[in-house]
Amino acid sequence: MSDALVRVADLTFGYPGAKQPVFRGLDLNIAEGEFVALVGGSGVGKSTLLRNVAGLVPATSGRIQFARPCSAGRRDTAFVFQDTRLLPWRRVRANVGYGLTGLKLSADERHARIDETLRLTAMTDYGDRWPHAVSGGQAQRVGLARALAVRPRLLLMDEPFSAVDALTRQHLQDQLIEIWQRLGMAVLFVTHDIEEAAYLADRVCVMRGSPAEIVHDETVAMRHPRNRNDNDFRRFTQRVANQL
Amino acid sequence: MSTSDSRQRRLAGRLRRPLLGLVGVAAFILLWKLAYMFTWAPRGTLPDPFSIPAALVNEWRNNHLLPAVGSSLIHYVWGLAVGTLLGFGVGLLAASSSWFDDFHYMLARVLRPIPPLAWVVFAIAWFHVSHAGAAFVISIGVFWVNYFATAAGVANVDPRYYELAQAFGHGSFIKRVTSITLPGAAPGILSGMRTGVGQAWMTLIAAELLGVPGMGQQMNAAAGVGAYGAVVVYMLAISLIYSISDGLFSLVQNRLLRWRP
Numbered sequence: 001m002s003d004a005l006v007r008v009a010d011l012t013f014g015y016p017g018a019k020q021p022v023f024r025g026l027d028l029n030i031a032e033g034e035f036v037a038l039v040g041g042s043g044v045g046k047s048t049l050l051r052n053v054a055g056l057v058p059a060t061s062g063r064i065q066f067a068r069p070c071s072a073g074r075r076d077t078a079f080v081f082q083d084t085r086l087l088p089w090r091r092v093r094a095n096v097g098y099g100l101t102g103l104k105l106s107a108d109e110r111h112a113r114i115d116e117t118l119r120l121t122a123m124t125d126y127g128d129r130w131p132h133a134v135s136g137g138q139a140q141r142v143g144l145a146r147a148l149a150v151r152p153r154l155l156l157m158d159e160p161f162s163a164v165d166a167l168t169r170q171h172l173q174d175q176l177i178e179i180w181q182r183l184g185m186a187v188l189f190v191t192h193d194i195e196e197a198a199y200l201a202d203r204v205c206v207m208r209g210s211p212a213e214i215v216h217d218e219t220v221a222m223r224h225p226r227n228r229n230d231n232d233f234r235r236f237t238q239r240v241a242n243q244l
Numbered sequence: 245m246s247t248s249d250s251r252q253r254r255l256a257g258r259l260r261r262p263l264l265g266l267v268g269v270a271a272f273i274l275l276w277k278l279a280y281m282f283t284w285a286p287r288g289t290l291p292d293p294f295s296i297p298a299a300l301v302n303e304w305r306n307n308h309l310l311p312a313v314g315s316s317l318i319h320y321v322w323g324l325a326v327g328t329l330l331g332f333g334v335g336l337l338a339a340s341s342s343w344f345d346d347f348h349y350m351l352a353r354v355l356r357p358i359p360p361l362a363w364v365v366f367a368i369a370w371f372h373v374s375h376a377g378a379a380f381v382i383s384i385g386v387f388w389v390n391y392f393a394t395a396a397g398v399a400n401v402d403p404r405y406y407e408l409a410q411a412f413g414h415g416s417f418i419k420r421v422t423s424i425t426l427p428g429a430a431p432g433i434l435s436g437m438r439t440g441v442g443q444a445w446m447t448l449i450a451a452e453l454l455g456v457p458g459m460g461q462q463m464n465a466a467a468g469v470g471a472y473g474a475v476v477v478y479m480l481a482i483s484l485i486y487s488i489s490d491g492l493f494s495l496v497q498n499r500l501l502r503w504r505p
């Protein structure tokens with residue numbers, strides 16, 4: 001584990017005024033380029049953990065450390081929200097470029113980055129649309145593109161596909177795997193759906209309890225593309241389900 | 245045959261509204277004319293509707309109309325600009341700083357109910373009968389409209405956007421305000437500004453009726469010599485200029501809010 005990209009060590013966090021912390025003494029390492037899925041019941045603290053890792057809320061105690069400083073033109077983390085959270089007053093292109101201001105890129109580099117990211121997410125034809133004029137699945141892709149545009153070392157995704165229909169979800173999952181293999185960033189992916197976790201991730205972590213801990217952490221030893229009807233796959237999801 | 249039938253029906257449907265609108269205006273003029281012929285109002289106070297064009301030509305030739313319009317426009321533009329900017333700025337501050345909110349809320353509660361026209365007394369005392377005095381009175385009404393619209397618009401911005409801003413490197417105060425607060429509150433702010441555009445006219449005429457040169461004063465002067473036709477000319481001029489300024493503003497508003505579905 002010397003090649004860990006990020007080390008979460010002894011992390012405790014409680015919302016102001018809450019009687020007890022959401023989690024206490026939580027540890028989690030994520031390796032460079034690793035795809036980690038985080039599953040757990042509703043309200044257990046998955047989104048809160050992502051917010052901590054993204055630095056959106058200050059930890060009560062503990063450490064979140066990234067290996068070596070981030071290279072120029074990139075960010076350590078980028079967030080994909082379940083509710084897409086596209087800014088309705090920016091066209092798709094401008095939404096994708098939202099995280100690039102302040103990254104010390106020239107205008108040309110910025111445009112090239114946006115173009116490339118739109119291509120990666122197959123949204124090139126929609127760059128001039130307003131967010132209200134794209135479908136739910138397309139909006140989710142724009143949200144993904146906005147996060148990818150900053151070429152994060154760790155991509156944080158909070159139930160990104162849970163609001164789209166099953167067919168679109170499978171399509172988005174395959175697209176995500178392809179992008180992840182191409183860009184090689186690490187991913188921390190929160191989901192309710194164990195099958196989704198098993199289909200996507202290198203490792204599945206189960207969060208449980210109050211304050212929550214990571215009670216199960218298992219490597220997925222299947223190659224992509226995975227088959228959801230495979231016996232190994234079914235046994236894996238069953239094992240994880242028993243931990244929930 | 246049947247297609248041309250339905251096309252005719254559709255054309256008739258589209259023409260219905262403007263035609264009925266014209267009929268409504270004609271009916272009003274007829275009623276007015278009857279009131280004039282049968283002297284329903286005290287004698288001499290109601291002009292003949294058909295004398296209005298002549299009254300217009302007369303006001304124009306006397307060189308009363310244009311200077312009055314110009315003078316009113318000066319009050320209008322200054323009062324509107326100052327009131328809008330200050331109302332917007334203070335409203336923005338009130339909604340984004342809890343310290344300032346606490347600091348000013350009591351004062352605002354005391355000052356808010358005072359009608360702009362009540363300030364005419366001070367306007368005359370401080371600025372005498374001048375453009376600045378009229379602009380001052382106008383700006384007060386416009387200020388409150390923009391103050392409330394901006395404060396409410398900013399308070400209603402979805403807080404989840406601020407989390408987004410923080411996650412994508414727009415966490416500093418300036419970046420947050422420019423990338424989230426202002427665009428997010430723009431619909432409320434702009435509709436407040438548009439209300440101000442109308443409200444300014446209402447106060448303007450009332451302020452001028454009290455003696456500051458402009459259309460309101462001309463109306464008063466005309467009424468004093470019984471020239472009620474001229475009064476109507478100024479009323480129609482007010483209506484026209486209001487429609488133009490509101491129309492121009494709505495163009496700006498639609499342009500800025502074209503992202504809305």
Ligand SMILES: Nc1ncnc2c1ncn2[C@@H]1O[C@H](COP(=O)(O)OP(=O)(O)OP(=O)(O)O)[C@@H](O)[C@H]1O
Nearest residue numbers: 015016018022040041042043044045046047048049
């Ligand atoms: N802003 C907040 N202030 C106070 N408490 C909060 C806040 N956000 C979440 N909580 C509480 O913290 C706990 C963890 O919430 P969190 O949103 O992280 O759960 P989650 O695992 O993401 O749940 P879900 O799967 O339903 O999204 C919950 O008990 C929740 O009520």
Ligand SMILES: [Mg+2]
Nearest residue numbers: 046047048158
């Ligand atoms: Mg959540």
